[in-house]
Amino acid sequence: MADKKIRILVAKPGLDGHDVGAKIVVRALVDAGFEVIYTGLRQSPEMIANAARDEDVDVIALSILSGSHIPICQRLAELLEEYGLSDRLWLIGGNVPREDHEALLKIGLDAVFNTGSKLQDIVDFIKEKTLERAA
């Protein structure tokens, strides 16, 4: 496990085309030494779940700014459950109003990184949590 790189799927769910943030996070994660698979735009929950399964990733990171995070995450949670991927670290970043954070955590997400989050905080969180899970 020690020498296996942590694999992260960065996905842009829904129709939202604002990918500046997602691409910045991809570069930061690569620079931090992770292996990153970026899906590109217009991913349905089905496409994301399939990619997570096929690529056998340790972490699923969504980026969304259109406001559709709740319905998209609800559907993705069902699929991750179905595929036996509920144990994977699951993050979301973008414009997520504070009042939705609790709902997202309840759906099964491990953390919400709003616009303005520090890249290092995202990297540290992933390192810490994946280590905990590997232990």
Next chain:
Amino acid sequence: MNVQRKPDADTRRNESGIEIKPLYTAEDVVATKIEEAGVPDGVGAPGAFPFTRGIHDMMYRKRPWTMRQYTGFGNAEDTNKRFKYLIETGNTGLNVAFDLPTQCGYDSDDPMAGGEVGRVGMAIDTLKDVEVAFDGIDIENITVSLTINGTAAIMIAMYLAMAEKRGFDLTKLRGTCQNDILKEFVGRGTWIYPVEPSVRLVADTMEYCAKHAPLYSPVSVCGYHIRESGATPTEEMAYGFAIASAYFDEVLKRGLDIDEFAYRMSFNYNIFGQFFEQICKFRAGRRLWAKIVKNTYGAKNPKSMWLRMIAGGGGAGLTIEQPENNIMRGAYYALGCVLSGAQTIALCCYDEAYTIPSEKAQRISLRTMQLLIEEMGMTDTVDPLAGSYFVETLTNEMEAEMVRIMKEIEDKGGIVKMIADGEIQAHVSKQAYEQHKDLETGAFRKVGVNCHEIEEDEPEVEMHPYKKEDTDRQIARLNDTKASRDQAAVDKALADLKAAAEGDANTMPAIMDAVKAYASVGEITAVLTEAFGRFQEPMRF
């Protein structure tokens, strides 16, 4: 890019990488002057080639800029009400936001539209929705700008069809559609088809409008979103001009004369960043574009050479931290737009880092512009900064840098190829990453983010409510429209469209027939996708 804004740095550069000196004199203006035949001082007069000082001789003295705030949400009825509110409060134009399914070519009942109907703009499925959205709006005097790209040909067709049904003479109809698909591949992301057929569709709308709606502006080229994606201000301008030229080249291939369509080209540029760099960007860009259209394309009509532009926005300059500061940023942005000679201004709203702007935030943005007109005397004198050693020097230097970037694009095979290969995307996203790191280290200063921070509670922002009933209502109307339309007419129109798309014919007449028969956005897009295929994003980092 070498962004250095730290106040204690020895050498200061603006975001475009141009060194900024502590003092400028007449010698700097002379040393940087760009020679142009018939323009002895290199600047010229307002309203005259090369239009450095503005495209009109009297500029705002004759008529202030158009104030066009970006709006649209929910469905056509909701948006129609907001339009009327905006007009009552003094907006002189409308700037329509569409929801993502409409922008990406999905009907409201498509599984891909799930959770997105009416979310970030108005949902449009058929001409019926467009009729409702503009009901009671005086589209002859209130010019409407449609912010849509991937499905722009369909939306232009729907808008023209609506106007025609209301008895308007299309040859007199004004308005604008964004319809700049090339920038969608770089930023914003509402592409549908591969790059080449996408450019063809843009040219179809330009050719069609030149012949049938000659006062309508079918394309507004957007450096704006490329800038938000990480381009420098000079790249923003240069990429925009390269893109506009690509559309021109495509239309010229069809045998039109440059002066038959170039005069309707419009531009959309961003305003956030350093104050004088922005102003000089616009002055330099206006002059360079005039030279390109005159010297490269051989236009004779001065109007073809105009850089008619909407400036403003600036969302990328706003912060979630201390959101009230965004009101001040907006005021500086508005002042910058005015000193730049923008024809239309759409100012960002302080809450838009979070949500669709509230009525209050929209009113504050509108008032910001009205203050400049009513209280500050900003409409009295044309291009008041002309002759400033600094402004004229920086204008010259910005123009030279734009020319250099455009040459580089040409050397690399042209903008269309670079976008299709993902080269531009990789370049700007790398810069966005570098800039973000500078933001985190404080090398790139941002008030409230990395300097002058305060402990603050989660800001109280009025959130735009999302209601599932809106989606249900929208789908119900789509079903009603489908049930009551003449299906045979729809089938025929779609078959004609398929034939046009698979051949070389202009697709617009067939799209017009299809929308008039109440074919939906999703149905028309499906036919075009069959003919053109779908774009596959190049993953280059």
